[in-house]
Amino acid sequence: MEQKTSQKSAGDGGQAAPALRTPTDLRPQATSEVAEALNALLADVYALYLKTKNFHWHMSGPHFRDYHLLLDDQATELFAMTDPLAERIRKLGGKTLRSIGHISRLQRISDNDEEFVEPSRMLSELCDDNRALVSNLRAAHDICDDNKDIATASLIENWIDESEERTWFLFESVRDPDGSGH
Structure with missing residues (x-):
């Protein structure tokens, strides 16, 4: 799965305007690095x-109900x-x-604008995307650790766990009957 690389432009991270800067004991460089991540x-x-x-709305096939509900639950978790x-980001003054x-x-998760995607490919693609999100979350956690931002690191740890669970559910949904993965 090809992931987009982050294209930075002015205003993509860093310190907010003075009127929006929230006081913090983290260094300004730390808040910029964490906000960017x-x-x-x-x-x-x-x-x-x-x-x-998108995949929830366009699901089809014999497992429609199960997959439709799974993706709705996962979308709700992501939106949360x-x-x-x-x-x-704002609490840090970013x-x-x-x-x-x-x-x-900024997104590194690729869009899928195809008119029709087979259900197994939908689930497999989302499984890969959630694994990529876990990797991106871990990289952001490292930035938090480097900058002593314990509160953000703590939030990220929970999101890693949630993302790993989504990955697990998607993987199990597309696993071949012989037990091999996708």
Whole structure:
């Protein structure tokens, strides 16, 4: 699965305007680095949320109900990550995403605009995307550790666990009857 690389432009992370800067004991460079990592994660989560809803809306086949409900649950879980991510950025005095265009510039999760996707391919693609999200979450956790941002690292640890669970459910849903993966 090809992942988009982050294309940075002015205003993609870092310190907010003085009127929006929240006081923190973290160094300004630390808040910029953490905000930049969290904004990329936020873009990934929005991209994965929309892709999951897309596949939920366009699911078909003999396992329709089970897959439709699974993807709806997973989309709800992804959407629930967005506000805490954005608010954490703001708590650090950073600025966060402002538009769909901003998301598309930062997202590393590829979109799928195909008119029809086989259900097993949908689940397999989402499994890969959730694994990529886990990897991106771990990288952001490392940035938090490097900058002594324990609160953000703690949030990320929970999101890693949730993302690993989504990956597990998707993997088990597309596993071949002989026990091999996709």
